[in-house]
Amino acid sequence: MTERPQPILEVRDLRVRFATSRGEVRAVDGVNLALAPGDTLGLVGESGSGKSVTLRAILRLLRSNATTTGEARWRGQDLLAMPEKRLRALRGREIAMIFQEPMSALNPVIPIGVQIAESLQAHTALDAAGRRRRAIELLDLVGIPSAAQRLAGYPHEFSGGMRQRAMIAIALAAEPKLLLADEPTTALDVTIQDQILKLLLRLSRELGMAMVLVTHDLGVVAETCERVSVMYAGRVVETGPVDRVFTAPGHAYTDALLRSMPHGGVARAPLRPIPGLPPRLDRPLQGCPFTPRCAYAEGRCGAEAPPFAPVAPGQEAACWASDRLARREVPA
Incomplete structure (x- = not known):
């Protein structure tokens, strides 16, 4: 073994x-x-x-x-x-964490792109342009279409699945x-x-x-x-x-x-x-x-x-x- x-x-x-x-x-x-x-x-x-x-x-x-x-x-x-x-x-x-409910974990009055950039600013040496590029890469990585346009979106403008993906993007920002x-x-x-x-x-x-x-x-x-x-x-x-x-x-x-x-197995089994x-x-x-x-x-x-x-x-x-x-x- x-x-x-x-x-x-x-x-x-x-x-x-x-x-x-x-x-x-x-x-x-x-x-x-x-x-x-x-x-x-x-x-x-x-x-x-x-x-x-x-x-x-x-x-x-x-x-x-x-x-x-x-x-x-x-x-x-x-x-x-x-x-x-x-x-x-x-x-x-x-160590990163994905929380249970994205609507309570994401800030409702700050665009998604800014929330990703905050994590990048705290944990990487990227400048503003680099943080924007990386944020687009992350949204694309988690499967959010039109990533560059969605950076300006607020959490309430995303579906439940998209908010969860955005949370994953924030969690993975610093790898x-x-x-x-x-x-x-x-x-x-x-x-x-x-x-x-x-x-x-x-x-x-x-x-x-x-x-x-x-x-x-x-x-x-x-x-x-x-x-x-x-x-x-x-x-x-x-x-x-x-x-x-x-x-x-x-x-x-x-x-x-x-x-x-x-x-x-058995149909209607209790x-x-x-x-x-x-x-x-x-x-x-x-x-x-x-x-x-x-x-x-x-x-x-x-x-x-x-x-x-x-x-x-x-x-x-x-x-x-x-x-x-x-x-x-x-x-x-």
């Missing part, structure tokens, strides 16, 4: 707490991630599982009521301990080595979604760029990513190669997610939704947080947190039922 290259990003025991009127919310609870150059990692899980907060915490883009601990090492340097001035120079140049994509195809029709995902994959290959893709869509991960990490209640509960995790899940939550998706709701993160969690919803749960699940342990080469999970899942002992 070919040895994996050394990671350029290592997230270790990342924890995020929010101070709220209801008490402390543990939004991210001990997350570990690693990305090598050119890796594509899918980050999946239900809403509220901590996916977006994890990405924002890596770049320290959280609100003032957040407390972040742990490490996020970028090429050996801890982003969480880095001076703000150094981090601001790194954001956008080495970063890591792209954090927070649900980049949310609310887009499937045709535009497919175009944007293919675009991101192509640019990742051409630029040698690593990518973390946050999404609810397991099909998108299967088509786009090499590795996947599954999050639940602020924790990564399983990680490994996409083909292995999706065909032989090592965690009961991953198994339940896969079973809740539509599958080809879906199998996951019962119940995710736990409240402003209350202490004992044992495995998935226990109340888990078809495999046993006595120790609610009392003792399972260790994160190997279940197959390159695949790890934190589940007391991993052995039964491996034997395909499907609960009734």
Whole structure:
């Protein structure tokens, strides 16, 4: 087996707490991630599982009521301990982010061309003419027609898919080595979604760029990513190669997610939704947080947190039922 290259990003025991009127919310609870150059990692899980907060915490883009601990090492340097001035120079140049909703991420009163030029001015030595040429190249690269004319357009003059492409152009302006994509195809029709995902994959290959893709869509991960990490209640509960995790899940939550998706086969077969709701993160969690919803749960699940342990080469999970899942002992 070919040895994996050394990671350029290592997230270790990342924890995020929010101070709220209801008490402390543990939004991210001990997350570990690693990305090598050119890796594509899918980050999946239900809403509220901590996916977006994890990405924002890596770049320290959280609100003032957040407390972040742990490490996020970028090429050996801890982003969480880095001076703000150094981090601001790194954001956008080495690590870029595509936000979930372009209409809230783009400035509605500034033309798209100016917003691209601002990124270029901050992270390159190009003069005004060079920034304009590069902005046209970027819009053309992401598939926006009549790129020179669209530079003067405002976000509300672009369709949803075009705004998302414009955000990608801004993110790629300085040719970063890591792209954090927070649900980049949310609310887009499937045709535009497919175009944007293919675009991101192509640019990742051409630029040698690593990518973390946050999404609810397991099909998108299967088509786009090499590795996947599954999050639940602020924790990564399983990680490994996409083909292995999706065909032989090592965690009961991953198994339940896969079973809740539509599958080809018997016509009108009922879906199998996951019962119940995710736990409240402003209350202490004992044992495995998935226990109340888990078809495999046993006595120790609610009392003792399972260790994160190997279940197959390159695949790890934190589940007391991993052995039964491996034997395909499907609960009734």
